[in-house]
Amino acid sequence: MADNIILIGFMGSGKTSVGKLLAKSLSFQFIDTDEEIEEKNKMKISKIFDVYGEEYFRDLETNYIKNLIHHIQSSVISTGGGLPVREGNSEILRELGVVVYLKARKETIINRVKEDDTRPLLQTDDLEGRVNSLLTLREPSYRETAHIEIETDDLSISEIISEIMGQYHDMVKKDNL
Numbered sequence: 341m342a343d344n345i346i347l348i349g350f351m352g353s354g355k356t357s358v359g360k361l362l363a364k365s366l367s368f369q370f371i372d373t374d375e376e377i378e379e380k381n382k383m384k385i386s387k388i389f390d391v392y393g394e395e396y397f398r399d400l401e402t403n404y405i406k407n408l409i410h411h412i413q414s415s416v417i418s419t420g421g422g423l424p425v426r427e428g429n430s431e432i433l434r435e436l437g438v439v440v441y442l443k444a445r446k447e448t449i450i451n452r453v454k455e456d457d458t459r460p461l462l463q464t465d466d467l468e469g470r471v472n473s474l475l476t477l478r479e480p481s482y483r484e485t486a487h488i489e490i491e492t493d494d495l496s497i498s499e500i501i502s503e504i505m506g507q508y509h510d511m512v513k514k515d516n517l
């Protein structure tokens with residue numbers, strides 16, 4: 341297994357914010373799949389959804405992570421919340437490195453995303469209903485994909501980073517990564 345760390349979890353679970361600082365703490369490269377896709381396509385995620393639709397965005401995500409295999413090391417990869425759900429992506433993510441699921445309760449997620457208009461799947465009058473149904477649908481994929489699970493609700497970003505580093509180093513020692 342490569343020494344990369346891959347962060348997965350629902351929208352608002354902290355993948356982007358935790359990933360950035362975790363990479364800094366480890367002196368790893370930081371990659372955010374959404375930022376890379378926006379940069380490569382010169383288009384915001386919400387615009388890609390508007391113009392080409394969700395399936396097209398999912399193709400971009402899958403192609404992007406496939407191309408990382410054998411090409412990156414010592415990197416933290418923050419994924420988009422829907423990435424582990426598509427058939428086949430779970431295996432790709434696990435091949436890329438140690439997969440960490442940032443878990444968050446529905447209430448925590450709603451608090452963190454309610455003011456944000458950049459996530460097309462959450463632009464609805466029934467935010468609670470949408471988060472509830474998507475979370476139920478996705479939870480099994482997150483759990484199947486992850487090597488490590490962290491409950492983030494009551495932790496600060498730096499506490500989450502310490503927790504990830506502790507568990508990651510234990511795995512590295514055990515698996516000789």
Ligand SMILES: Nc1ncnc2c1ncn2[C@@H]1O[C@H](COP(=O)(O)OP(=O)(O)O)[C@@H](O)[C@H]1O
Pocket residue numbers: 349350351352353354355356357358418452453492495496497500
């Ligand atoms: N553990 C945390 N404690 C407090 N705020 C957090 C925590 N994790 C994330 N946030 C905040 O929640 C929002 C969404 O975080 P973000 O990193 O964009 O999530 P994701 O990439 O998983 O969608 C941001 O405003 C971020 O600062």
Ligand SMILES: O=C(O)C1=C[C@@H](OP(=O)(O)O)[C@@H](O)[C@H](O)C1
Pocket residue numbers: 349350351352355356374385419420421422423458459460461
């Ligand atoms: O959960 C999802 O389907 C999505 C999550 C977003 O990323 P974050 O999880 O970083 O918000 C982004 O990829 C897109 O809006 C779709």
Ligand SMILES: [Mg+2]
Pocket residue numbers: 355356357374418419420
């Ligand atoms: Mg993000």
